[in-house]
Amino acid sequence: MKIAVFSTQSYEQAYLDRLNIDFKHDLTYFEASLNANTTNLAEGFEGVCVFVSDKLNEKVIEKLAKLGVKLIDLRSAGFNNIDIQAAKKYNIKVLRVPAYSPQAVAEHAIALILTLNRKTHKVYNRVREGDFSLDNLLGFNLYQKTVGVIGTGKIGAVFCKIMLGFGCKIIAYDLVESENLKAIGVEYQSFDEVLKNADIISLHCPLTEKSHHLLDATAFDKMKEGVMLINTSRGGLIKTEDVIIALKSKKLGYLGIDVYEQEDGLFFKDFSETIIQDDIIERLMAFHNVLITPHQGFFTKEAVEQIMKITLKNFTDFEQGLVLENEVVMS
Structure with missing residues (x-):
């Protein structure tokens, strides 16, 4: 053909x-x-x-x-x-x-969580410059933290199982609940309950008309102070302008994204020798508690x-x- x-x-x-x-x-x-x-x-x-x-x-x-x-x-x-x-x-x-390979994307979500939490990306650069101090590197135990999973399809299910291995409590929201996940300890709650109760929220749902801007200012208001948000699914699930406001107000304590709402024309290209014309992603990159990877979760x-x-x-x-x-x- x-x-x-x-x-x-x-x-x-x-x-x-x-x-x-x-x-x-x-x-x-x-x-x-x-x-x-x-x-x-x-x-x-x-x-x-x-x-x-x-x-x-x-x-x-x-x-x-x-x-x-x-x-x-x-x-x-x-x-x-x-x-x-x-x-x-x-x-x-x-x-x-x-x-x-649902494992590939799920494992990348875990990598974002661990990196943001333990700040290994910052440590790498500091140690190379001879700075072995622990200033501003304090993290937290994942053990016994409540992890909210939005979408429990193939990738979300793998993610749940990995986080259970860390000793986390897993709460999830999906239109179709998995009996297999329930059997191993995953607790399904309403969307609002997951937002309210989770210390870490990870998105693993498709982008549709109904899920577009699923997380906006209204959703952020329902979350815990200092929550960690991870998105390895689709950029349009998050309203980026509202994310910036949530980061500035410290409602979001950490943001890890492998996808971006306006990634077309940006991701998969090298702009290291030019000026990035996207002011929103430039603003995101300015936050010390934001980690962006270029749609490499599958890679x-x-x-x-x-x-x-x-x-x-x-x-x-x-x-x-x-x-x-x-x-x-x-x-």
Whole structure:
């Protein structure tokens, strides 16, 4: 199958080239993201392969349909960057990678918690400069702390199990409660109760119209003073302007984010020799108690290989007319 792969990173191409020896698809790589200005690059291809940074609204999808594209394959689990209804309207199938390594993202959330708490990122730089003092490095025990988990799907479930290993009390909110998690000690509460009772809150839910800005000023007002907030899910779950206010008022004591509401055009790129034009993220980076990573939660060898394998299999399933087990279907 002839596929145009957009927003290609060098590591992705290396994995795809190696794994595609078995699948034998015709892949063409583009560093450019797929959007209204780059749709013409898809001419002559049966399908496009995209990432979270690609934006496929109805205008883009209409153009893709006119070019003969029949398949959109996401190298991600989330699909909020695709107009699914428009794809259906123009008879384009949308496939994704629903699960690749929940451990990778869950473990990254733990890394953010431990780093923010014990300030190891600051210690690294201080020790390299010969400063071995303990000033301003005081942390807290995770043992017996109450951890609130918003979303207990595959990633959230792994996160819960890891935090139970630290001896934490786990309270959770999800529209669908897991009996397996209940059996090992996870207690489900209402959304407001989780906000009120948790010392640490970690987000593991998808971004939808209903969950957009799930955490805003109203939500922050319900939280404990000095709470730690972790987001490795989607940036749009948090209203960033309200986060800044919560940090300034010390309602939020710690913020760890691997995703950012306006990360498009920023994450996955090097701005070390230029000026970042995003004033909001510059403000966030100015806080000593904020830790930002560039959407790397998924970035392990095991996860990347699994993502690429499933992506290639999606091409094959579509090409051979097989059941599309990873198709995105809106009700």
